[in-house]
Amino acid sequence: MLDQYLPVLMQLSVATGFAVSTLLISVLLGKSAKSNAIKDSAYECGMLPIGDDKPRFSVKFYVIAMLFVIFDIEVVFMYPWAVTFKNFLANGQAAMVFWSMSGFVGILLVAYLYALKKGALSWKS
Amino acid sequence: MSLLFYIFSGLMLGFGIMVIVCRNPLSSALCLVISFLGLAALFVTLNAYFISIIQILVYTGAVMVLFLFIIMLLDIREEKSKDWNFLAVGGGVVVLFGFVVQLISVLGGYEDGKQKMVPFPEDSSHEDVKMIGAEIFTNYNFHLQVLGVLLLVATIGVVVLSRRQGKEGSENN
Secondary structure, three states: OHHHHHHHHHHHHHHHHHHHHHHHHHHHHOOOOOOOHHHHOOOEOOEOOOOOOOOOOOOHHHHHHHHHHHHHHHHHHHHHHHHHHHHHHHHOOHHHHHHHHHHHHHHHHHHHHHHHHOOOOOOOO | OHHHHHHHHHHHHHHHHHHHHOOOHHHHHHHHHHHHHHHHHHHHHOOOHHHHHHHHHHHHHHHHHHHHHHHHHHOOOOOOOOOOOHHHHHHHHHHHHHHHHHHHHHHHOOOHHHOOOOOOOOOOOOOHHHHHHHHHOOOOHHHHHHHHHHHHHHHHHHHHHHHHHHHHHHHHO
16 A cells, blocks of 8 residues: 555655755855844845835735635535546446536636626736 | 554644744744644545545645735734743643543543554555545535535625725725
8 A cells, every 4th residue: 555655755755855955055055154133134225224124915815815715625526526427427427427516616607707707816906 | 554653643743833832923834734734644544535635735725825824914923932921831731631631531431442553444445535426426416506605605705805895995095
């Protein structure tokens, strides 16, 4: 059972290996500079910086994230659908299962069109 | 198999502790992501593939993205290190102790709860995703469509709520 997961392990090791080797090479090849508190402070035309260094994020990010959660749940149902469809095809139940999923996706298509029409997905305004 | 259990549960608990130890809320959230991934791997070792995929897709994918956006939106800063409040720590230890005693006494009441280690399922032929799919798209067709309507209502709610905020903002200007 375990040897089925060998590709997953390989992919994981390639991903971590790439990240670690990139960081390591940049440390080894790059010139290291000495840093101190004054050098690291923000320089703004010689004035003392006022206020926050980090920008506030727009609330539009939150709307996009909420819509992403909703359509993510749609994908959760597509996963067993994709896995079982071949079995249903063999049993001759394919039409019912197809229309079942079509109805579900159709309802969510209405939701998508609503969000699109109301401009929830447009970045301007 | 039991070695994998110890690796993944150790990973999970270690990063779970990191979630509360980290001062920066963004690194706490990312530690929680790794903790969730360890949990998903534990589900795979129990042959619960569907829950594992949902764990990765919904929790680590969607919910944690939402958490990160909320942290950015609310502009939560790095915490300053605090002094130890011994009363709070003592209270926490008492609550934890009570919880563990309760858990052991409840689990000890069952025959399955008395074994030291949960036995790992032997055959992987038991395919939970296929079983779930076979149920959802035949017996629970209507419920699936109702769920679609529920998600539609949620979408409308998100759009309406975010719209109203925009209007109030323009009135204030």
